[in-house]
Amino acid sequence: MKNETGRSFYINTFGCQMNLADSSIITAILRDVGYRVAGSEEEADIVILNTCAVRENAVERITHYLQFLRGAKKRKKSLLVGVAGCVPQHLKREMLEMFPAIDFLAGPDTYRTLPVLLQDAAAGNRPAAFDFRIEETYAGIDPQRPEGVGAFVPVMRGCNNMCAFCVVPFTRGREHSQPFGAVMDEVRRIVDGGYREITLLGQNVNSYADLEGGRDFASLLRAVSMEAPGCRIRFTTSHPKDISRDLVETIAESRNICSHVHLPVQSGSTRVLGRMNRGHGIEEYRDTVALLRSRIPGVSLTTDIIAGFCGEEDEDHEATLTLLREVRYDAAFMFYYSPRPGTAAWKTLEDTVPLEVKKRRLQEIIDLQLSVSAGLLQEAVGSVVEVLAESESRRSAEQLIGRTQTNRAVVFDRGEARPGDLVRVLISKASSVTLSGVNKGVLPVFYS
Ligand code: SF4
Structure with missing residues (x-):
């Protein structure tokens, strides 16, 4: 079902890594049929909240955002708002009564139907899909991942x-x-x-x-x-x-x-x-x-x-x-x-x-x-660790942050390193959650 309107969408992801991965799948599905990715919800014609129901306050967490979107819909009448993921799967159509801003709902196994749901929503209906599809693994879809390491x-x-x-x-x-x-x-x-x-x-x-x-x-x-x-x-x-x-x-x-x-x-x-x-x-x-x-x-x-x-x-x-x-x-x-x-x-x-x-x-x-x-x-202070550099540290452009194999966050001086490099770091300091260290050089060989 091709989108001939050139409309754009923006996904706001809540919850776990699986939801981030699902947002990449939704992006691929919608781009495949002609929707464009918007840079923000203000620019978007369609806003999708991809939600997580694991914690008790899942609904409270999206309530404020849905209230904000209700205001946005008053300013931009054509804006469509959808909720995907575990929260609508859990609450089903009750969500439509709770939140007037919602135009469509999609459970985690139904993302291939989003183009149809969007057309239906644009026609003024409030469609919802919650089927469990045991065969649905989204195999064959090439997720549109954000750039990164x-x-x-x-x-x-x-x-x-x-x-x-x-x-x-x-x-x-x-x-x-x-x-x-x-x-x-x-x-x-x-x-x-x-x-x-x-x-x-x-x-x-x-x-x-x-x-x-x-x-x-x-x-x-x-x-x-x-x-x-x-x-x-x-x-x-x-x-x-x-x-x-x-x-x-x-x-x-x-x-x-x-x-x-x-x-x-x-x-x-x-x-x-x-x-x-x-x-x-x-x-x-x-x-x-x-x-x-x-x-x-x-x-x-x-x-x-x-x-x-x-x-x-x-x-x-x-x-x-x-x-x-x-x-x-x-x-x-x-x-x-x-x-x-x-x-x-x-x-x-x-x-x-x-x-x-x-x-x-x-x-x-x-x-x-x-x-x-x-x-x-x-105890890690004084050791030398291999850190996979991920991004600039929030505090300084002169520092990078990355992770050890053991998943500990390490901040270190950038030196010649760039995100994606594997760097030897001498750990010099520990705070309650992060290690800091000295860049001892980028490793020339990467595992293999
Ligand atoms: S039921 Fe929930 S907590 Fe238990 S293994 Fe499955 S996902 Fe994990």
């Missing part, structure tokens, strides 16, 4: 795990993986495009399964690492129960697969993990951490924690604090539990922990984690 590749979508607190199975549907050949085609295009880092994405990335070729995630990761020897390879998010020995060996053996694993634990208590329906106990989690640490020297781990889940007692909370001290995560995403409508916990579990207790427990978790993170950064 890193590129995201969604290799699987959806989740079969049904953790009790999580809306993802309801907003993204069942797991469906992109065929191996399509992933490799995308990787080749990224390499040709001059990117230096590839992040393989999935809600539960290590459940990747190529149905035709029988490849699992370890096999895919190995193949991507070999196809892109000049790039760093990252992946997220892993479920602890799906970290196989083969996957660990693949990371250990490949020089360009980064030694960082995001390994959400959510709670340090087996009892709470059971109520969360996480599919493993804390001792199995500890075994996985031990395996990663023994096979990948210097591996950094990050995690997600929920404080005050249904039925959490003081001793469960203490178990979480003990785990944080023991594992020494580089960083953590930390929240207190709030019930999300439609989830198993919302339907079947009592939200027993009072809000002030949740907040106190969360603060204890944050305080401990911040001190662990700061300690780890302090």
Whole structure:
């Protein structure tokens, strides 16, 4: 359905890396049929909010923006506003009643229908598409990525795990993986495009399964690492129960697969993990951490924690604090539990922990984690690390910021280096979240 009107669009992306990748897919779909990319919402004829429903305040986060767009529509009558992603998938047509500014809605598996939705919306209707399409992996679409050092590749979508607190199975549907050949085609295009880092994405990335070729995630990761020897390879998010020995060996053996694993634990208590329906106990989690640490020297781990889940007692909370001290995560995403409508916990579990207790427990978790993170950064002072330069630092054009293999941010003097270069940096200082160092020269050879 060609757009003959020359209309332009602007996408405002909320949420995770998967949403950023989806915005690149939406851009490709709309450009393919003749829409132009606008530089800002003020210039655009169509504004699309690509939304995330994982956190409790997802709707509040887009409310102000939709109010602003309602004002913009009064000034520019032809402006169309659409909401894509997990929030409309979760709230469905209720969103149209909540927000008069919205002209169309599109769930995560329906982006190929956007040209039709846009025509329908331009005709004055308020169309909405929420189908789950198990076969939809957006294979064959060449995402229009922003220029930069890193590129995201969604290799699987959806989740079969049904953790009790999580809306993802309801907003993204069942797991469906992109065929191996399509992933490799995308990787080749990224390499040709001059990117230096590839992040393989999935809600539960290590459940990747190529149905035709029988490849699992370890096999895919190995193949991507070999196809892109000049790039760093990252992946997220892993479920602890799906970290196989083969996957660990693949990371250990490949020089360009980064030694960082995001390994959400959510709670340090087996009892709470059971109520969360996480599919493993804390001792199995500890075994996985031990395996990663023994096979990948210097591996950094990050995690997600929920404080005050249904039925959490003081001793469960203490178990979480003990785990944080023991594992020494580089960083953590930390929240207190709030019930999300439609989830198993919302339907079947009592939200027993009072809000002030949740907040106190969360603060204890944050305080401990911040001190662990700061300690780890302090220990890095004096070491020499390889940093992939990403961009100018916000403070000074004379400095660049980049990341170590272990995903630590490092600011250093620019010297001869440019974004995309791999630079040896002597770490001279640590703040609570960032390392600073001295540029010791650009590395002439990039991994291969
Ligand atoms: S593994 Fe659990 S927390 Fe992660 S997306 Fe699936 S259901 Fe949600």
